[in-house]
Amino acid sequence: MPFDVPARVLRHEALNPEHFLITLEAPRLARAARPGQFVMLQVREGHDPLLRRPMSICRVPPGGRTVQILYKVVGEGTRYLSHQPAGARLKMLGPLGNGFALPERAPRQTARRVGTRRPILVAGGIGVAVFPFLAETLQRLGRRPLLLFGARAHRDLAGLQLFRARRIPLRLATEDGSAGARGFVTRLLEPLLREKPRNGGVELYVCGPTPMMRAVGGLAVDAGVPCQLALESQMPCGIGVCLGCVVRCAPQVGEPVYRRVCTEGPIFPAAEVAW
Amino acid sequence: MPFDVPARVLRHEALNPEHFLITLEAPRLARAARPGQFVMLQVREGHDPLLRRPMSICRVPPGGRTVQILYKVVGEGTRYLSHQPAGARLKMLGPLGNGFALPERAPRQTARRVGTRRPILVAGGIGVAVFPFLAETLQRLGRRPLLLFGARAHRDLAGLQLFRARRIPLRLATEDGSAGARGFVTRLLEPLLREKPRNGGVELYVCGPTPMMRAVGGLAVDAGVPCQLALESQMPCGIGVCLGCVVRCAPQVGEPVYRRVCTEGPIFPAAEVAW
Amino acid sequence: MKRRAAPPRSIARRADAPVDLAVDVGPLRLRNPVLAASGTFGYGTEFLPYLKLADLGGFVTKGLSPRPRRGNAPPRTCETAAGMLNAIGLANVGVDAFLEEKLPALRDCGTVVIANVFGETRDEYVQVARRLNGAAGLHGIELNLSCPNTEKGGIAFGVSPPLIEEVVGAVRRAAPDLPLIVKLTPNITDIAVAARAAKVAGADILSLVNTFLGMAVDLKGRRPVLDNVVGGLSGPAIKPLALYMVHRVHREIDLPIIGMGGIASAVDALEFMVAGSSAVQVGTVNFFDPTASTRMVGDMEAWCRTQGVRRVRDLTGTLRLPAGMPGGRSAP
């Protein structure tokens, strides 16, 4: 059940000139949130911009009364958002969307047992924002997530501290080689997919720009590895009524259909999306 | 010659919950400004609201590098303005308009001589904003301005400290009697107009809501006292090109015409305005 | 003996008296004048987490066609200055699924439910209307005339008075039991001409306006932003245009009007009533403020109370025009 609340900005940190971490007070929303869900966030008062912006729930910090959002300034809306001071109130609607399908809790003794897949989180650029919450939740479920994080350049590898604080192992790639391996994140992923499955193999959770998700989804389907994609799309409403956010899907049976990313998604099995 | 500058907010004080005094850095504009002129001020970035807001130049503080604007929150635009923090940059165009016609400098020894009219500044509500600059300038010209200030209630008598700091005598009236005389500002003015002219009589400088200016202008014309009105009007451009801001005027000869408040005004002789 | 004068009794009483928000719109009686607009409110149940449907005057469903439609390829929407373009392509579940799955869920929703209807041919309109006629829990139908007529080279029904008369007349006969709202397109030289045709053919109520044809360009890609190239503009940007059209139709045509276009607040809604609307619809605002519609009802009541308006319906068409200007001057 989503809530529409006037959330108070408690903290607003610039991680670097383009990336921000904002902490908003919204107890009921925070309690209801699950990894992979998102909110529709007002970036400022008035009609410019008109629409709220979809933003992943990046973390629900301990205490469960707040949500954190990690975002990148890419246009006017996110730029206006970055000017909001602590104390401001922003309308926020959520949690929305289906969220990731999570594995069952692994009983301690079976955590490394055969048949338990290791979660690989594959992030491209600001797509990383959806993963801190997921990684922490997977840890609580007794899993050992690994983050593969690719971006344009060093400065686009935002939010690493959120993973390091939880000792989540990570491997980096940048297109210009300014940090980690040079190249796309697929360079990090391919060897893992080629490895002989140990302990049940891997499963992928992916979020990033569309070409990256297309590539990763394709690799996963070819390798027969379970893969969930966190899609992006233009989202005027976020609640399933405008039908604006659809993505073309090929269900197991029948014709391709358009599914609403905001409601049937934003998380889709890679095999279903027929871009 | 007006300038269009990205002016930095140096200070922004709430005088009370509805009234603000903002100090903007704009050296060339400040140096060029004369009492009764105004600026077109951007209230925030983007297209909501679309248009800048006309604001009187309330003061040019000593140093001459800044202008102060005294304003009241009456709608969305002024409300957004009130949220601008120190350090923000707002586009500001000015000085605009004709400004008050000022008396000649009075040589010290003749300041109280017969033939020198005493300047009476008649303010209604936020119309007072135009007078601190005028009053200080009149003082420098060797005059002794008197401020008559009427408003709805005590809390609408904003900016009194700007006059008190310069020891400018003032008389107050409020409609609800919460400060000064009960009633309209005309109650303060009428006795002055009836007084037998001493030392050359009085001259009026008036700014306030339209009904108030109409009333005061009428009294002045009837009494044969010089009277300048600082008019308000919807001003999309402020520079004379949209023709949106016109007021009906009856010139000495010929048909009534529409004059642009932003360019031929905002200061008009009371006798000319044919509302 | 000094004492503060009490306010005159009549004013005191007026300020406390409840405001009557009910409106009659032709054959429809609404609890209040605020309806949610077609295409912005799903099939109603989507909003249950955010508001009580019974707090609304009513709502209009997504447009229904004889068969389900999956709609246009994405991208389907694009934000613009104080507005948005959409080219959903009239995706919907089809009239059968509506009757079987959606409408029953609304049986006890406590508000007026109106089905929005379109077709690519006159017969498609008629098919849907006939299926809806007599459906339990349905209070009216609204014909979307912005749909292109595939038999007439894709010209929208709503820009051709003969086509309007034909389709409205046929639907009138196919669904004789339901109040018939005809929704006009604004993409026409004189909307009063379309309104007149709808009236002649038997409309009970006019609703206006639908979206304005518009486009957005992806400069770097040298492509239209929308896969459909063209979309419909809605939101606050269009409010002055819609308000004028309501005013014009109200002066020219004697039928009750449901006005819409960019309404985002109670003040906006009341302005539409003053200009001639008996009720209003709110569309795009539902996207960026999902509780706006019911808050608007509350704000409307509050406004009426402070202004001493006892029946909101008394506001309809109260616009005072300058003397000698019944239709308004025309040269801006």
Add this chain to the structure above:
Amino acid sequence: MKRRAAPPRSIARRADAPVDLAVDVGPLRLRNPVLAASGTFGYGTEFLPYLKLADLGGFVTKGLSPRPRRGNAPPRTCETAAGMLNAIGLANVGVDAFLEEKLPALRDCGTVVIANVFGETRDEYVQVARRLNGAAGLHGIELNLSCPNTEKGGIAFGVSPPLIEEVVGAVRRAAPDLPLIVKLTPNITDIAVAARAAKVAGADILSLVNTFLGMAVDLKGRRPVLDNVVGGLSGPAIKPLALYMVHRVHREIDLPIIGMGGIASAVDALEFMVAGSSAVQVGTVNFFDPTASTRMVGDMEAWCRTQGVRRVRDLTGTLRLPAGMPGGRSAP
């Protein structure tokens, strides 16, 4: 030996090469594609404190009539969401004062000066055009067809193809020496029909669009905000509508287009070019950002340089439409 690779020479050269901003628009040759629009730039000299006129592609004067007009009573303007309504009532100094006082002051302004012309009858248009024909320092005339025809019950010239042909043809004959721009009104079902009539009657260039009819209501006063009741909507709000009309006319009619409507940035301007404009006009932005027009020229050049566009005129009409959709789909 390690060294950084130099960028490939062709790219390096391209990024440094000056961008050619000149455009030919029918018989007009402009230094760059940005003109200031009629009614938003006075008679040009008003902007001298803010910019060099020679940095503009050109500008269009306030509309001129045979005799001076004082215009409508105030209030004449009203702000709306991302737009504004105006009902100035075509106030202007009259064509004689323009020729005697305004035009001489522009003799050395270094840019293209276009006179905007209107009349309440065909003869008034002709009178103004005849006076302007051959005037030194004038580079063209633009006919404002949004004006109501007082001889035909106040219907705007621009919504009637026969009236368009009549007035454009008459002006063409009255001012044979001047490039003739015909400015279309958007308040019409299909603007391509008006464009065709203008072309048939001899227009050299089309400019579009003028303002959209709209209204604002003063709720408490139950009055129209504008004394004229109705006004014309301009500003960013209308950009998607105007862009669509430019696209449509460009696909349908073979005449160069000067596009306008809500342009506030170089990106906006270039989008209009991609949609089919050879040049653009900027209107309302001059009010809230008086240096926007010339800054736009600089930003345009910068954009072209980073995108490797060497001649801005190459962008005109480069919109790539989805296959099989020459005119764009129509049902949003």
